[in-house]
Amino acid sequence: MTDILRRGRLGATDDEVDGFLSSFGSDRRIFGADIDVGRAHVVTLAECGIVSEDDARAILGALDEVEEGGFDALDGTHEDVHPAIEAEVVERVGEDTGGRLHTARSRNDEVATCIRIALRDELLGGMRDVLALRSALVDRAEETDDYLVSGYTHLQRAQPTTIGHHLLSYDAALERDFGRLADAYGRVNESPLGSAAFAGTSFGIDRERTAELLGFDRPTRNSMDGVASRGFAVESVSSALNASVTLSRLCEDLVLWSSHEFGIVEFDDAYASTSSIMPQKKNPDTAELARGKTATVHGALTATVTNLKGLPSAYNRDLQEATGRIWEAFDAARSSCRVLAGVIDTAGFDRGSARATVEDGFVGATELADALVRETGIAFRTAHHVVASVAEQTDKPTADDVRDVFREVTGDALELDDERLENALEPRGCVESHDSYGAPGDEGLLDEARDALEADMD
Numbered sequence: 001m002t003d004i005l006r007r008g009r010l011g012a013t014d015d016e017v018d019g020f021l022s023s024f025g026s027d028r029r030i031f032g033a034d035i036d037v038g039r040a041h042v043v044t045l046a047e048c049g050i051v052s053e054d055d056a057r058a059i060l061g062a063l064d065e066v067e068e069g070g071f072d073a074l075d076g077t078h079e080d081v082h083p084a085i086e087a088e089v090v091e092r093v094g095e096d097t098g099g100r101l102h103t104a105r106s107r108n109d110e111v112a113t114c115i116r117i118a119l120r121d122e123l124l125g126g127m128r129d130v131l132a133l134r135s136a137l138v139d140r141a142e143e144t145d146d147y148l149v150s151g152y153t154h155l156q157r158a159q160p161t162t163i164g165h166h167l168l169s170y171d172a173a174l175e176r177d178f179g180r181l182a183d184a185y186g187r188v189n190e191s192p193l194g195s196a197a198f199a200g201t202s203f204g205i206d207r208e209r210t211a212e213l214l215g216f217d218r219p220t221r222n223s224m225d226g227v228a229s230r231g232f233a234v235e236s237v238s239s240a241l242n243a244s245v246t247l248s249r250l251c252e253d254l255v256l257w258s259s260h261e262f263g264i265v266e267f268d269d270a271y272a273s274t275s276s277i278m279p280q281k282k283n284p285d286t287a288e289l290a291r292g293k294t295a296t297v298h299g300a301l302t303a304t305v306t307n308l309k310g311l312p313s314a315y316n317r318d319l320q321e322a323t324g325r326i327w328e329a330f331d332a333a334r335s336s337c338r339v340l341a342g343v344i345d346t347a348g349f350d351r352g353s354a355r356a357t358v359e360d361g362f363v364g365a366t367e368l369a370d371a372l373v374r375e376t377g378i379a380f381r382t383a384h385h386v387v388a389s390v391a392e393q394t395d396k397p398t399a400d401d402v403r404d405v406f407r408e409v410t411g412d413a414l415e416l417d418d419e420r421l422e423n424a425l426e427p428r429g430c431v432e433s434h435d436s437y438g439a440p441g442d443e444g445l446l447d448e449a450r451d452a453l454e455a456d457m458d
């Protein structure tokens with residue numbers, strides 16, 4: 001190959017150094033973006049009278065051919081994708097024409113622009129993936145709206161809810177995760193192209209025009225900031241991490257629920273694995289891997305931030321190392337999201353096993369205390385004392401158990417008829433009476449989730 005960068009000065013490197021300097025491994029992600037950046041740049045150079053229309057036309061034709069050949073046709077011994085593409089253009093149309101492509105630009109603004117373009121696609125794709133998962137959650141929530149199940153705090157049975165309410169809790173979290181990706185998109189979508197190395201250029205370029213041609217909202221305001229900042233990457237990866245943490249929590253619940261002890265969910269075969277030695281095993285590996293990939297996303301964020309911390313302005317080669325982390329983060333988060341949408345879509349929820357978690361463990365205790373407050377006028381703290389004393393004796397109290405303890409603790413007879421007392425102890429009545437906004441008995445919750453999902457889909 002002709003090393004278009006090093007031929008003027010600098011001797012040869014050795015293979016290990018070449019490999020060390022190269023970003024080819026992760027440049028595949030920005031190949032298409034770099035072709036588009038080349039196109040927008042050369043069109044604008046021609047419009048501004050900096051290169052001739054004939055030269056621009058020839059370069060555009062060459063870029064089409066390079067695009068058609070694809071990333072794998074490039075000479076991977078170049079330092080990165082940018083000189084590799086430029087060399088292909090020069091080879092096709094000659095240096096006197098092709099050598100004009102890099103007028104008024106640097107790899108510094110070029111790569112920063114390419115990353116933003118490729119990242120826009122990841123953000124939009126990530127938003128689509130989140131919407132698909134939310135849609136699966138909302139559909140299954142509708143179906144399991146009346147499947148009673150215990151909610152857990154500290155992994156101890158706590159209060160009854162429904163599987164539908166539980167699934168909608170993830171939809172609500174993912175709605176915010178979606179919003180974070182959308183917010184990040186707004187700040188990613190600014191064009192550094194034309195910042196050149198960092199100090200702009202004396203050529204009469206039109207940064208507004210290249211920004212417009214590449215679909216950016218606007219050019220970045222300061223040319224040094226344009227090439228030096230990767231805050232947009234931190235923000236994007238952090239949004240991916242927020243979503244991943246939500247997924248990880250969902251995975252943990254699914255893994256627990258799929259255990260023999262809970263038996264609340266069964267994964268479809270397509271989303272389960274088995275054991276090489278224990279033939280009876282059906283393991284929830286997809287959820288475990290999605291939970292595990294959260295670590296990859298977290299690692300990518302940590303690596304990105306650590307890479308940036310303490311860098312001087314403007315461009316430093318360290319930045320190259322951060323770029324691959326962005327793609328790792330989005331690959332891990334997005335594939336997890338897509339696979340989990342399938343898990344949720346196809347999972348079998350077992351009404352009976354779910355119901356069994358509210359049959360004992362006295363999950364109606366809080367509601368009983370609330371009923372005592374409402375019906376007898378005692379203070380909540382006194383009611384808490386009464387019900388805690390009931391719980392001390394049994395985890396499945398009868399109305400009489402409650403009456404006895406009430407008298408022991410307060411010295412008074414409990415003025416509450418059996419029906420109301422039993423209703424408070426019965427999980428179904430308990431869930432239905434919890435109809436405060438956002439609670440499992442709130443009948444508007446599902447519709448609201450659907451409306452929010454549709455609004456985000458628009």
Ligand code: ARG
Nearest residue numbers: 023080107108111319320323
């Ligand atoms: N491959 C480099 C990167 O990803 C491109 C920019 C190189 N710029 C430079 N001045 N060496 O950051």
